[in-house]
Amino acid sequence: MLTAEETGAETIARRRFEEEKRRLEEEETAMRRWRFRAKPVPRSTREALYDKVVSQAATRRRLHHEARLEELESTMKPFERMEAGDRRRREEQARRRREREEAEERQLRQAARFRANPVPVTTREPDEESRARQERDAMRTERVAHRALTLLSNAALPPRMELRKEEEAAKARQAAVEKRRAEAEAARQNRIRPTPLPDFERLHGKFVRALRTSKTARAPTAPEPFSFDSEQRRAEEAARAEARRAEEEERLAKMMSRPVPHSSGGGGGGGGGGGAREARLLQELRSTVSGGAGSDPGAMTGTRLAATMGEGGFRVTMTRAAELRIEARQRAIRERQAAEAAAARKEEELARRQKETDRLVRPVVLRLEQQRRPTPLAWQLDDDTPEARERRRADRLAAQAKREELAAGVAKAVERREMLFLRGSVDKERGEAERRALLRVAGSVADGAASSHGGGAASRGAAWHEMETTGGIAGQRDILFSEEERTALGGGAASTGDDDE
Missing domain, CATH: 1.20.5 (Single alpha-helices involved in coiled-coils or other helix-helix interfaces)
Structure with a gap:
């Protein structure tokens, strides 16, 4: 099969490529033909806008300044010196303004070659009326200023403000006096008091003489022979041992003469067990000492006393710390007993006072209540x-x-x-019983009414209708009774909707 290139036919892609190439060549040719042409400079660029803005700003600033000066002059108080200064300033401003106006006029005359008539004297110099008005204004200003100064000199603060001012002045004076006193005291305390230099030669000579005197007062050491096994040393050791033994016996005698506290293992708070154990040890110690002190006096020598307890035995050592604990426990027990006794006495005294007060007050209260309420109340009996x-x-x-x-x-x-699962059946039975009772009552009423109307079903229906209207059970017939019961009562035909009206 031959392709499009082999047959020489133009494809779509080839055609689009040629069109795109032709479009690009046309754009390139158009860009080559285009030449840059600058726009003319606008007229606003050559105008002096900056000078115009500067002149406008200067004009606005001058007008604002003049307006502020006029406002200041209108609100300024008329004092003489201030008025004189303002007058001189205004005259100076007027003179400068006139000079400026004259210069402008000269420039205008030179520019226009116009000669104006000279300004009349009356224009620059005020007439008699204007001069008199100015003098009156000046006199009034001076009078107002003088009166203001007089009032200011004669013015005084209110009494409370004057008192407050005097108090503040007095406080300020007192503070100044205290400050000066404190500064003087600080200067006096911080003043350096020079101490004269001591005579070092005299002090050194005194030290040397004292050293020589102390040396001569002491005897020189004379060595003497000694021995650890001498008779004197053994006698001193025996005397010291005897003194220690006597002191230990005296201490044990004092300890055994004290009473033994009786306390259970759990009583007395957290320290009851320790107190009982120490008391037991002390009791056993006494029994041991009383049993063996006569036969063996040397058994109580030393700073510790051992007691053998039991046949197998274990040694209990009574130290000074144990004795101190026993003494502290006994002291605490005695203090607690004293405190309990004091508290008991206080409670007894309080109860006695309360009872005495009740005995004295009760008759008075009863008498007053009898006077106020003749019939006694329950609590008064x-x-x-x-x-x-x-x-x-x-x-x-x-x-x-x-x-x-x-x-x-x-x-x-x-x-x-009733049980929860029986309550439904019981309620149902109760409802059935009520409905049957109501049915019997309605039947008896309908029978009585039918007999009064002549008997028959129509008479029973009329009686039932009358019972509905007069008995207050209108609309309840279809709910309370079934169709058979309504037919038996003579109202079956009425349930079809004929008596809905």
Whole structure:
């Protein structure tokens, strides 16, 4: 099969390529023919806009300055010196303005070659009326300023403000005085007091003489022969041992003469067990000492005393720390007993005072209540009489019987209470019983009404209709009774909707 190139036919891609190439060549040719042409400079570029803006800003600033000066002059107070300064300033400004105007006029005359008539004298110099008005204004300004100064000199603060000002001035003076005093005291305390230089030669000579005197007062050491096994040394050791033994015996005698605290293992708070153990050790120590002190006096020598307990035995050492603990425990027990006794005495005294107060106050209160309320209340009756005791006993029995009655009622109600799964059937049976009772009542009423209307079904229906209208059960017939029951009552035909109206 021949392709498009072999047949010479132009394809779509070839045609699009040629069109795109031709479009690019045309754009390139158009860009080559285009030449740049600058736009003319606008007229606003050559105008002096900056000078114009500067001149406008200067004009606005001058106008604003003049307006502010006029406003300041209108609000300025008329004092003489200030008025004189303002007058000179205004005259100077007027003179400069006139000079400026004259210069401008000269420039205009030179430019226009116009000669104006000279300014009349009356224009620059005020006339008599204007001069008199200016003098009156000046005199009025001077008078107002003088009056203001007079009022200012004669013015005074209100009394409270004057007092406050005097108090502040007094406080300021007192503060200044205290500050000067404090500064003087600080300067006096911080003043350097030079101490004269000591005579070092005299002090050195004194030290040398004292050293020589101390050397001559001491005897020189004379060595003497000695021995650790001498008779004197053994005698001193024996004397010291005897003194220690006597001191230990005296201390043990004092310790055994003290009473032994009796306390259980759990009593006395957290330290009860330790106190009982120490008391037991002390008791055993006494028994040991009393049993063996006569036969062996040397058994109590030394700073510690050992007691053998039991046949197998273990050694209990009574140290100074144990003795101190025993003493502290005994002291704490005695203090606690004293505190408890004091508290008991205080409570007894308080109870006695309360009882005495009740004994004295009760008759007075009863008498006042009898005067205020002739019929006594329950709390005013004497509680110690047989009638009062019998009345209280009867009240207690009645309250107990009432409580028992209430409890029995609650128990019966609980027994009669229906179970949850039986409550539905019981409610249904109760509803059936009520409906049957109502049916019997309605039947009897309908029979009586039918007999009064002549008998028959029509008479029963009329009687039923009358019962609905007069008995207040209108619309309840279809709900309360079934179709057979309504037919038996004579109202079956009425349920078709004929008597809805």
